[in-house]
Amino acid sequence: MKPLVLTSSPPPAFTRGGFPDVAIYSTFFRFVWGQLPSQDEIADLLGPRTPGQDYLHWSDCGFRWSRSENREHRDLSLADFCQRYEIVELWFDVDPEAQLALICLLDHLRAYPETVTRLKLRLVDQDMEWIEPDEVGNGMPPVVDVTERELAAAQAAWRAYRSPTPEACVDLLQQDLSALPMLRPVLLDLLDELPSTSTGLGASEMRMLEMIGRGYSLTDDLFDNSTIRQTYVFDELEYGSLLEGLAFGPRPDVVGLDEALRTMPREIRKIGRKRTSAAASRSPTSARPSSPTGKTFPATTRSTAGGAARTSPTTTSGAGHRGW
Numbered sequence: 474m475k476p477l478v479l480t481s482s483p484p485p486a487f488t489r490g491g492f493p494d495v496a497i498y499s500t501f502f503r504f505v506w507g508q509l510p511s512q513d514e515i516a517d518l519l520g521p522r523t524p525g526q527d528y529l530h531w532s533d534c535g536f537r538w539s540r541s542e543n544r545e546h547r548d549l550s551l552a553d554f555c556q557r558y559e560i561v562e563l564w565f566d567v568d569p570e571a572q573l574a575l576i577c578l579l580d581h582l583r584a585y586p587e588t589v590t591r592l593k594l595r596l597v598d599q600d601m602e603w604i605e606p607d608e609v610g611n612g613m614p615p616v617v618d619v620t621e622r623e624l625a626a627a628q629a630a631w632r633a634y635r636s637p638t639p640e641a642c643v644d645l646l647q648q649d650l651s652a653l654p655m656l657r658p659v660l661l662d663l664l665d666e667l668p669s670t671s672t673g674l675g676a677s678e679m680r681m682l683e684m685i686g687r688g689y690s691l692t693d694d695l696f697d698n699s700t701i702r703q704t705y706v707f708d709e710l711e712y713g714s715l716l717e718g719l720a721f722g723p724r725p726d727v728v729g730l731d732e733a734l735r736t737m738p739r740e741i742r743k744i745g746r747k748r749t750s751a752a753a754s755r756s757p758t759s760a761r762p763s764s765p766t767g768k769t770f771p772a773t774t775r776s777t778a779g780g781a782a783r784t785s786p787t788t789t790s791g792a793g794h795r796g797w
Contacts (some may be wrong), residue, residue, distance in 0.1 A: 474542065476593075477555060479578065480564040481571035482601050494558070495541040497551070498534050499565075504573035505663070506711050509635060519581055522548040552585040559591065562616070565655075566597040569706045572659040573634065579619070579627035592619035596654060626652040630660070639667060662706050677704040678715050682726060690729075 478493035481500075501518050502510045510518075522530045532538075532547035532554075541547075543557045555561045565575040582588050595614045597604075617623075629648065633641035642660055650657050666675035674682075680702050681695050689695060695702070695716060696709045707715070720730040 476560040499574040576627040
């Protein structure tokens with residue numbers, strides 16, 4: 474029997490070559506942005522489909538259902554559905570959202586020993602977007618059994634991330650996380666996005682100001698040029714919201730940004746999965762760092778103690794990154 478694949482991308486190219494029976498991708502929630510789902514919400518989504526259910530079910534996020542040997546069992550809970558397979562492969566790459574989805578999923582499945590015995594974790598150390606179908610079976614990422622060690626690390630990390638303040642995540646970095654080798658860099662990146670004590674801004678906001686100060690004045694550059702930006706936590710829509718906070722607060726750090734970004738519907742900006750709407754958040758107009766007096770200067774010299782981006786009327790209504 475072909476394996477079941479649980480993954481973080483909808484759907485990775487390698488799943489199109491007929492490798493899995495079906496691929497379930499975990500875009501149920503967005504973990505790096507906005508309010509985290511409750512444990513009850515997670516349990517409802519991953520549980521069995523109920524009669525008249527009008528909210529998302531895990532099986533709604535699947536690929537190759539029409540060819541699946543178990544398509545008639547998709548109303549089961551995810552844990553029970555996994556037990557219909559000999560092998561369930563977990564493909565979660567280095568993206569922060571993917572690693573958070575992985576620890577959430579492992580934390581949930583830990584309560585189902587019969588399911589855990591089928592789990593195999595692929596140690597994917599690259600963006601899965603670049604894994605092609607012809608690479609499956611030849612040079613595949615290494616695979617390990619999911620044991621109590623992986624489950625314990627996932628549970629500790631998920632509890633720490635759900636804590637109301639970041640101290641638990643800082644303490645977690647002092648522990649052995651080698652069972653989930655892609656997790657530690659992600660935690661460091663997430664902590665870097667917390668407001669700085671000197672500027673009130675996170676790593677992505679500071680990096681965008683630095684880029685604007687060096688001439689990257691198009692919002693396409695700021696959203697899409699991750700090679701130069703060197704921050705990877707958020708998606709294009711979320712970078713748009715961060716840039717909006719820098720541009721439209723009471724003490725703007727950026728001027729010259731198209732007002733279209735400000736009027737973009739918040740429900741679109743809030744849901745990172747709706748990438749097809751990303752173009753609406755991008756403007757080919759130029760942006761430049763500003764001071765309260767209107768003078769322009771290199772962004773690296775700007776001090777925003779108190780965090781102007783945090784006090785913008787457009788960024789205090791519930792949308793925003795985790796930020797504790």
